[in-house]
């Protein structure tokens with residue numbers, strides 16, 4: 180059985196001191212949360228803390244992720260971080276196309292696809308984020324929007340597409356405390372799975388995560404859906420007890 184992946188997205192939070200406390204808490208409780216079962220665990224941290232976090236999680240089984248990557252390979256791109264640089268810090272995952280990047284930094288579907296391609300070519304697994312806004316959902320466009328966002332990545336990345344992770348994050352559920360119901364989330368995950376099936380014979384091994392106000396109280400129900408293969412966790416990943424409860428709910 181495919182393991183579930185629980186990835187924390189710290190967003191622009193943390194400090195040297197706070198990161199240490201948080202990761203110590205997670206590591207101390209990890210074996211108990213897994214309870215002899217298995218789940219993959221990652222933390223996607225601000226780039227400034229990659230070195231620190233790489234050291235802190237060494238030997239714990241927790242993987243390191245980044246929150247963004249440049250679409251360029253190298254050169255005169257002030258402020259950007261290349262995939263090769265991330266690789267220097269043993270980064271295993273990189274978020275691409277998070278709705279906050281799409282919204283505040285104008286990232287287009289094509290830009291996101293190029294970032295996914297850079298990650299893949301450096302051996303980093305891109306976690307491709309898709310999701311509709313409330314206006315799009317109300318207009319009945321959820322399926323159209325998420326399929327368009329994923330199609331750009333499939334189109335650009337061709338045969339590598341089974342190597343990605345997908346995260347469905349309805350924008351209206353992010354940081355709002357409003358979560359998609361397990362049935363609503365599953366319905367969109369099934370659409371994404373079907374789209375992956377049309378693109379690759381290995382669609383079943385692609386993990387499709389749900390993100391958007393997943394927390395200690397609702398994780399188990401969301402994670403019990405057939406096409407929900409894990410979670411991308413914002414706020415609840417900043418509290419070790421909550422993050423551990425979600426990991427426990429994912430362990431199989």
Ligand code: 13P
Nearest residue numbers: 188353354391392413414
């Ligand atoms: P919250 O869990 O805080 O809603 O954030 C979700 C998210 O954006 C993870 O990438």
